[in-house]
Amino acid sequence: MTAQLEYPDIQASDALLSVQDLWKVFGPKAQRVPRRPDLAALDRTALYAKTGCTAAVRDLSFDVAPGEVFVVMGLSGSGKSTLVRCLTRLIEPTAGRLVFEGEDLRAADEKRLRALRRSKFSMVFQHFGLLPHRKVIDNVSYGLEIRGESKPDRRRRAQEVIDLVGLAGNEHLYPEQLSGGMQQRVGLARALANDPDVLLFDEPFSALDPLIRREMQTEVVRLHREVGKTMVFITHDLSEALKLGDRILLMRDGAAVQLGTGDELVGAPADDYVRQFVRDVPRADVLTLRWIVREPRPDESLDGPELGPDVLVREATRLVLESDRPVKVVDGGTLLGVIGDEEILAVVADTN
């Protein structure tokens, strides 16, 4: 049930980071689990009862395109944090392939891996992982320091990113003197400082209170627009996933349940688990007209107003309800179908 069979996406050659058949199994003699189909097929409890092992990541495959915000979502214990650590081998995967810019990451030796971590990947952590004995600016320049850059260089670069994330004026404070949101800005600045190609976020905002969280999410959207980095973003918060993610991978017990854009998850849940998951989402904010068009009935006139297929339902509501004829949904000159009052109301009133 690997998801990309249902949702074929970008060709592997286009992918920046490609994950193939990835497994991470904790426990005694973990290697045998992915190798033996009979063990690989067992569910969590059965596997633990039989082998004493737990599969935190099971048989995952997906590609991340350059510049994309790829969100991995799941409840706690679904293996998403393990997954993101496997991507840079902070946790050694048990089986599978990791290809980054055409290079096999799993074949990289310790030295090459360090070099990649120093320049290509950066990570932002849930509990920030700051160094309490260093000032903000020294925390931010840590990554530059360990790759041996000169002090003036790293000061300059650190100052740049500190300004970028809105920390200016706090350079010489210690982390404990900052609020949670500010601390995570330090974490963000540290990750940006060594100008990586891929930013990995491990539930970066779940330790923050809701207002700050929203502010930080907006900050990430802004940064993505400004610096255009590829991002892999782990979260257990669906609204965060929908807000940030170009595509979302939903995980459960280490396996992929569904991979798709936000409106695909809401509009076409792959199974009951996903349906439960997205049930409380205000669908009008997520679904586009594409999801609710229908064939025009023979008796309907087709001279109503036109809208594109990627317009959100919420945005189209007023127009559709005010128009006395069905609204046409047109994609590049082709008529996809029409939308009337009842389709709109079904979504807005959420009679799912």
Added chain:
Amino acid sequence: MASITGSVEIEVRRPRRSVVVGVLLVAWVALYFVLRGIDTLVLGGQETTALHRWLTEHRDDVGQGNVFFDAIRIAVDHFVVLLQDLISQPSFDRPVPAIGWLGVIAISAYCAWAFGNWKVAVLTAAGLGFVGLQGLWQESMDTLSLTIAAVLLSLLVAIPLGIWAGLSDRAFKVATLVLDLMQTLPTFVYLAPLTLFFAIGPAAATIATLIYAAPPAVRLTAHAIRSVPPESVEAARSLGSTRGQTLTKVLLPMSRSTVVVGINQTIMAALSMVTVAALIDAPGLGQTVLKALQTLDVGVAFNAGLAIVVIAIVLDRVTTAAGDRPWRTANRRRRLLLAAGAVAVLVAVWFSRTYVWAAEFPSTVNVGSRIAVIASDVTDWVQNVFGGFTYGVRDAVTNGLLNPLEGLLTGSPWWLVTVVVVALAFVLGGWRGAVPAAVCLGLLVATGVWQDSMVTLASTLLATVVVVAVGLALGVWAGRNRRVDTWIRPVLDAGQTMPPFVYLVPFLALFGTSRFTAIAAAVVFAVPVTTKIVADGIRAVPVATVEAANSVGSSSWQVISKVQLPVARRAITLAVNQGLIYVLSMVVVGGLVGAGALGYDVAAGFAQSELYGKGLAAGLAIVLLGVMLDRITQAAARRTENFTTRGDKR
């Protein structure tokens, strides 16, 4: 609810166990009257067994001439002598040490200021000045040299070991096992075997001290490394840090304050051991106390004891202040001041090398002899006024409790004692208690100092009963009342930092030389640790449980006896265990003030070469007693633990 179920279970069980214990004890007493005097394995003061003579003959086989141990001894010796030359002994063809008192005080105060704050710097200067005024400058500097040498060497070993144990799970397991064992051995025990390897003198003293002082540093370093948040380490790794970079830039700086706590404990342990090491001819204040104790000169002993306490307080405060220093690095103003201070220190050192008044502590004002005279006067006065009372208490306890108990232990045949103790161990701790007890008692017989061991055991048991009673009362009080805790705790902490020697002095004044003196000193020595553990145990009882008991209308006594004590049972067993070990080590030290028995045997072994073997055997006997008591109480604790968890699961 769970804990209440648990306590009900305990209520049902306890009588059965105590009945068995009671029956055993009654049977023992009955048999004692029948079998008294048979197979008691008496060994007179100068008598020795074949084993002792063999040990005496072979004392040089291992130590002298062995290249490895000689090399260590010589290296350590040179290091100690170097420090002594610097601050305490006349050296480099000069009649005074390389750095005189003014220089030493300046350097010490400067270090205290740089690592801690100005308050502890003032305390350091005042403390060292006071010691000088006591007329004990050179002795204090000898003690300080030995302490510094031992601390530096033990940190040199302990911190890398601690880091290793912090990084590797396997090393951590091994280290915990070894350190736990080392901690159950009384101080005294290290000394005897070490003289075998390193002869008598400063080197052996330093090595004994470093072995005794290293464990806290290892433990706390490992603990500190392990408690660095994993995310910080991961963050460092995710940015491409090498292992070395992670260690030096993340793990070590973040463990700093806990490591400093470890260093503090190491220093305090070293200081107390250095004074005890006077027994193997270590120079310094311990020597002064020891000589005074041996000649029953309470005044001089008190004066020197006071100097030890002052040094202990200074070292403790300075390292505590160093540990409390926040992350922040020095600002510009402080840096300037530090630089200016460094210049002042250099000037002071130069003075102390140039002028006699700054090199030799002026002897015009000798507070020390006045303190000694006052202390002697007070002692005489106390003995005259309260002599009747204190001696009365002493004699009452000695005749009413100690003598019968000792008589029972020493007068019974050894096999009867063995059977009874093993049976008791089995009842209390099952096989885990009985097997070590049997092995230890068997070996005790083999050491040839059975009777002395029984005398020591009698004093230890009596003192432990008192310690547990007092510790429970104080601990429950402090555990239930925050205000009591806040004022009792500093007293307990101070009590624990004192070197054991010092405790003997006031009791010697009150009770003269006797077994009772050692017991009284042991009680005061062991009560703090027992009280602390009990108080922590009582505090750890969930508030909800106590509230539940209160809500059904329990009286305070009912809450204590039916809820808090049963729930804190494990802590209480641990308190008993620690109390026993502390008492044992003090009772042994008390051998010097008339408690005789094993402590005396060891001391005599150091002093008289023909008794060397016997002293060694007595040292071994102390270890055996310690291990046996520790195993039995641990086994009893483990039983309790299983029991509570079973109760809790319901």
